[in-house]
Amino acid sequence: MDVVSPELNSLLPDEIMDTEAIEDLPPSQPGGGAVQSQPSDDTPVPMETDTPAASEHLSLCSDATSAEHAKAPPTSSGATLSISTASQLPISISSTSSLLTLKPAMVTSLAATKTTDSLSGTSISTTGLQRLTPPFTISAANHQIILNKVASAQATEAAKSIGSQPQVFKQEGQKLLVTTIGKSGQPIMLQVAGGKPGVSQTLGDHKSQAPQFKVVTIGGRSELKQVVGSAGNQLTTLQGQQLKAVQIATKTPVSSAAPIKYIITKTVNSKGLSPQTSVSPVITGRVLTQTSPGIPSRTITLSETLNSNMQSISGKKIAISPLKSPSKVTVVSVASPTSNATQKSMTLPVNVALGQQILTVQQSTSGSPVKLATGQNTAQNIKPVQSVTMGGVGGSQFKTIIPLGSQPNVQQIQVPGSRFHYVRLVTSTTASSLGHPSGPSTSSLQTAKPMVVGTGAARMSVVPAQPVKQMAPKPLTSGAVVTTAQTQQRLIMPATPLPQIQPNFTNLPPGTVLAPAPGGGNVGYAVVPAQYVTQLQQTPFVTLASSSTFPAPAGVQTQARLPLNGLSPAETTSRPRKPCNCTKSQCLKLYCDCFANGEFCNNCNCNNCFNNLEHETERLKAIKTCLDRNPEAFKPKIGKGKQGESDRRHSKGCNCKRSGCLKNYCECYEAKIMCSSICKCIGCKNFEESPERKTLMHLADAAEVRVQQQTAAKTKLSSQISDLLMRTTPVISSGGGRLPYTFVTKEVLEATCECLLEQAKKAEQTHQPQVEAERMILEEFGHCLMRIINSAGKAKADCASINC
DNA sequence: GAGTTTGAAACT
DNA sequence: CAGTTTCAAACTC
Incomplete structure (x- = not known):
């Protein structure tokens, strides 16, 4: 069958x-x-995201009857x-x-x-x-x-x-x-x-x-x-x-x-x-x-x-x-x-x-x-x-x-x-x-x-x-x-009859x-x-399994994406999709990036969104409308260009008039590709030799480097902070390692300060020169430190023995 | 954050 | 197909 x-x-x-x-x-x-x-067929694929020309077939068919499933006895001795x-x-x-x-x-x-x-x-x-x-x-x-x-x-x-x-x-x-x-x-x-x-x-x-x-x-x-x-x-x-x-x-x-x-x-x-x-x-x-x-x-x-x-x-x-x-x-x-x-x-x-x-x-x-x-x-x-x-x-x-x-x-x-x-x-x-x-x-x-x-x-x-x-x-x-x-059989998507193939x-x-x-x-x-x-x-999983209806995804920020706008999946997946802000389109028109990218709206800021399973009927209708208008509507816009041209180019070309194709208004620029011959832009500066483009690219690169450096610095700092926090925790269970810094408690500090003050008073009472007073105070500080260290070491040893 | 600019999408 | 409108993102302040 x-x-x-x-x-x-x-x-x-x-x-x-x-x-x-x-x-x-x-x-x-x-x-x-x-x-x-x-x-x-090894013919070149027009779009880089298109399926390879090589023949690929997936055939999945069911020939098993229900009876087989039901009756098949587990008798394979x-x-x-x-x-x-x-x-x-x-x-x-x-x-x-x-x-x-x-x-x-x-x-x-x-x-x-x-x-x-x-x-x-x-x-x-x-x-x-x-x-x-x-x-x-x-x-x-x-x-x-x-x-x-x-x-x-x-x-x-x-x-x-x-x-x-x-x-x-x-x-x-x-x-x-x-x-x-x-x-x-x-x-x-x-x-x-x-x-x-x-x-x-x-x-x-x-x-x-x-x-x-x-x-x-x-x-x-x-x-x-x-x-x-x-x-x-x-x-x-x-x-x-x-x-x-x-x-x-x-x-x-x-x-x-x-x-x-x-x-x-x-x-x-x-x-x-x-x-x-x-x-x-x-x-x-x-x-x-x-x-x-x-x-x-x-x-x-x-x-x-x-x-x-x-x-x-x-x-x-x-x-x-x-x-x-x-x-x-x-x-x-x-x-x-x-x-x-x-x-x-x-x-x-x-x-x-x-x-x-x-x-x-x-x-x-x-x-x-x-x-x-x-x-x-x-x-x-x-x-x-x-x-x-x-x-x-x-x-x-x-x-x-x-x-x-x-x-x-x-x-x-x-x-x-x-x-x-x-x-x-x-x-x-x-x-x-x-x-x-x-x-x-x-x-x-x-x-x-x-x-x-x-x-x-x-x-x-x-x-x-x-x-x-x-x-x-x-x-x-x-x-x-x-x-x-x-x-258990559950319908995630409405298995309604195909409205139209x-x-x-x-x-x-x-x-x-x-x-x-x-x-x-x-x-x-x-x-x-x-x-x-x-x-x-x-x-x-629990959420999915527990609901008979297909639950709307929630809390998911990152969405894997297929090649989009010339970006590799890795590139696209590396950054979360921007939430849309549609207000009038109900997210059912190509104005909505989510819809245009074949995504359901998720964690978006849109109003009256129909781009979800709850409005599957409307959504299907909108999809059909889009496809009727443009069969290529849901295909990636960035694909492979002709030989001699850039590997990636906009399938339709842009129509920029005022941006010089050097702003993200331009789809070519946004996709980080240069405008091609099919573009209808006016005053285009998004071409190979364009000094403006080069300048922007350099600036962009520099900005990216800065971002990376900042990220690395943050990561390092975070790591250091984390490490420091760990240090503040007494290491009791481990047999060796750090000293128990937490022994320097507030009380210890106060006591130390009192000792130092007392030493200062003593020096003052004895009319010691300033140098000598400082020496006495430092010496007392050294004694305090030694006592603290000894106490800490002793406590550590005691803890270790207890753990053993 | 509000307002403006921009260009694709949608419409006529 | 061209012109216009609509729309939401990009951008500016």
């Missing part, structure tokens, strides 16, 4: 589906339309979740509990591995519950471990017959990877390289500082294959990293009792074998599931380095593409056999602080949508919102799918070039009907006993499945379905409901400002 109608698919912007091309996957089977292919860490903190999941339900045919392979630095001579110990499936190879040169993934016996045979694509666990630097996922006969290469502890830190031994990696494998049936090699096989793990493998049997509902966010993405890589697969930082703790049959081999690559060795692996691959930013994970799934889609990838921004995440990438069989199931982790979920960044060559362009922990019904997608997050809303009633049964390829998320992954304080929990949350940014014939187990998805303004899922009931997409996602993220 297509979550989104083909019509909507055509309307959806390519950006949402585009990701960096990683590999090409030749269409293998007709009808396997889980992923659409788009020819890679062989399903086991085990995690073995170097810290000897195994995590296991009872097979009885169904955590994830995948395609019946899909076989689950389990690998519980413990790895340490091979250089140190530490061998890898495995706790695999299943038999080890040879061959298992380790490449010390490239730190790769190639494992044959066999989901089932058939899969094994198929893999052997076709020279199955080994699963590669690649470690680069301090990363490790994991897992086996996939469908029988479809070897998956999973390459995970985690440069940062990232999510893994929450899973592994909290005492261990070494990066930890957790792998969740969602498999099919009871037959499990041990992924990680037997004794003697060594995984080269740098710096004693810990590898954790989690296997989740199919039909096993994933439940998370914790607020943990699961990011589900599906991407299709039609080009498969392309060696150019870039490797980006990958976050551990994600589940990659591939279930599409007919594909000889597929690879899921999770990598943190910028270059990938993936080309060594033949066959189709599901790759988690390279990310320039260590905080992102790109997942590229193999297109369905029939799909001629080129490549699809999703870049998932990994926020370590967000806690553990499970990324599920499932390749459905031809014509069957892929489901991605996520659950939430009860443990240490810092933020209720998890964002998924898809595509984008650089770090500035993201596509984000954000399951909202507190808002189970909402998933958001950030589209490059768009300043909005697209949110799909799924009601609880429709959750069950989201997926269509698509035969064996259909996967459903099931709930079962809570699965806890990780040890110590950091752990991942899977709780019984609840309403399913789905997102289909760009529904395809065989869509991928993102399913997130939620404890905009021709260009990227132009959709905030709050726009894209489309209801066919037959899905109250399932739709809502477009909300990208910043609103941040607002949600910053909104206390």
